[in-house]
Amino acid sequence: MKKHNFSAGPCILPQSVLKKAAEAVLNFDGLDLSLIEISHRSKQFVAVMERAQELALEHLGLQNKGYKALFLQGGASMEFLMVAYNLLEKKAGYLDTGTWSAKSIKEAKLFGEIDVIASSKDSNYNQIPKGYTIPSGLDYLHCTSNNTIFGTQMNDFPEVDCPLICDMSSDIFSRVLDFTKFDLIYAGAQKNMGPAGTTLIIIKEEILGKVSRVIPSMLDYKVHISKDSMFNTPAVFPVYVSMLTLEWLKEQGGVAAIEKINNKKADLLYSEIDRNPLFKGFVANKEDRSKMNATFTLENETLKETFDAMCAEAGINGLNGHRSVGGYRASIYNAMPLESVQVLVDVMQELEKKA
Numbered sequence: 001m002k003k004h005n006f007s008a009g010p011c012i013l014p015q016s017v018l019k020k021a022a023e024a025v026l027n028f029d030g031l032d033l034s035l036i037e038i039s040h041r042s043k044q045f046v047a048v049m050e051r052a053q054e055l056a057l058e059h060l061g062l063q064n065k066g067y068k069a070l071f072l073q074g075g076a077s078m079e080f081l082m083v084a085y086n087l088l089e090k091k092a093g094y095l096d097t098g099t100w101s102a103k104s105i106k107e108a109k110l111f112g113e114i115d116v117i118a119s120s121k122d123s124n125y126n127q128i129p130k131g132y133t134i135p136s137g138l139d140y141l142h143c144t145s146n147n148t149i150f151g152t153q154m155n156d157f158p159e160v161d162c163p164l165i166c167d168m169s170s171d172i173f174s175r176v177l178d179f180t181k182f183d184l185i186y187a188g189a190q191k192n193m194g195p196a197g198t199t200l201i202i203i204k205e206e207i208l209g210k211v212s213r214v215i216p217s218m219l220d221y222k223v224h225i226s227k228d229s230m231f232n233t234p235a236v237f238p239v240y241v242s243m244l245t246l247e248w249l250k251e252q253g254g255v256a257a258i259e260k261i262n263n264k265k266a267d268l269l270y271s272e273i274d275r276n277p278l279f280k281g282f283v284a285n286k287e288d289r290s291k292m293n294a295t296f297t298l299e300n301e302t303l304k305e306t307f308d309a310m311c312a313e314a315g316i317n318g319l320n321g322h323r324s325v326g327g328y329r330a331s332i333y334n335a336m337p338l339e340s341v342q343v344l345v346d347v348m349q350e351l352e353k354k355a
């Protein structure tokens with residue numbers, strides 16, 4: 001039986017998607033050729049790329065609104081520098097809400113002045129900063145919607161008079177937002193969309209072409225837009241699997257429908273963390289808790305061995321917390337079924353009975 005995979009990333013994908021992906025590796029589209037041995041310029045693969053881009057925009061309600069979807073390589077980490085390379089002329093604002101935010105700030109500092117407008121670093125990122133004011137005249141404001149490592153998630157996004165850029169790597173397609181607020185959204189595929197190897201970038205074209213520096217072709221969003229993500233050979237397999245996941249999401253009823261299930265999963269797990277005296281949540285304020293990554297610890301570390309053994313026995317995988325937080329992290333992305341969350345909750349309750 002397949003394990004209950006709570007891994008933070010690369011992470012769980014729908015079983016039906018994995019099956020179709022496996023079939024396409026052997027024989028794609030009845031061609032008697034593998035998906036990964038045909039030209040990326042064949043009409044069959046061009047159709048995959050176009051469909052993946054179309055579905056990404058459709059799920060976010062961004063079709064025909066001046067946005068383009070790109071599937072590039074280099075991970076979300078490459079976007080930390082590409083964003084600055086393409087958009088930073090003098091000064092940009094950043095919200096520092098976790099390790100990934102901090103990394104994006106480090107890269108952007110190579111290209112201009114960075115104003116860290118708010119930070120929760122002093123409390124080991126256990127909350128989302130609030131009550132800050134954003135100065136005017138920034139080239140852009142960058143934020144991270146979900147802090148994968150610490151288990152916090154932004155619910156309110158600031159009103160700004162500059163482009164709003166968001167790293168949505170670990171919660172894209174998990175909830176409904178007014179995505180038209182954002183001018184550039186990026187997400188590494190491997191958290192909620194597909195295998196590692198491709199990054200989705202959704203960009204409002206009008207924000208480009210405003211910096212004075214010369215941009216190398218591979219780092220230039222305009223080049224990738226003009227070549228429809230095929231300036232160089234795209235990551236054909238990750239793009240294909242992402243397309244399958246986006247089709248799967250459509251079959252589930254889209255982002256609004258999956259959000260309802262995601263809310264149920266998060267409620268189930270956080271209720272148990274709050275109820276069960278053996279556990280405590282890591283995040284300071286309930287309203288900042290992530291619905292994708294739930295971080296928690298044991299009140300009494302001596303129970304760790306028993307709990308870990310019980311989890312293993314129940315087929316639970318990937319529950320270890322990140323080394324900078326410790327304890328446990330249950331990643332409950334779109335493809336994680338409610339039943340698997342119930343299995344974890346059952347184990348937590350069994351531990352309480354035993355202890």
Ligand SMILES: *Cc1c(COP(=O)(O)O)cnc(C)c1O
Nearest residue numbers: 075076077100148167169170188
């Ligand atoms: C995982 C993650 C990244 C890094 O993604 P890579 O594709 O490994 O570069 C960046 N931001 C967030 C929010 C993440 O969860």
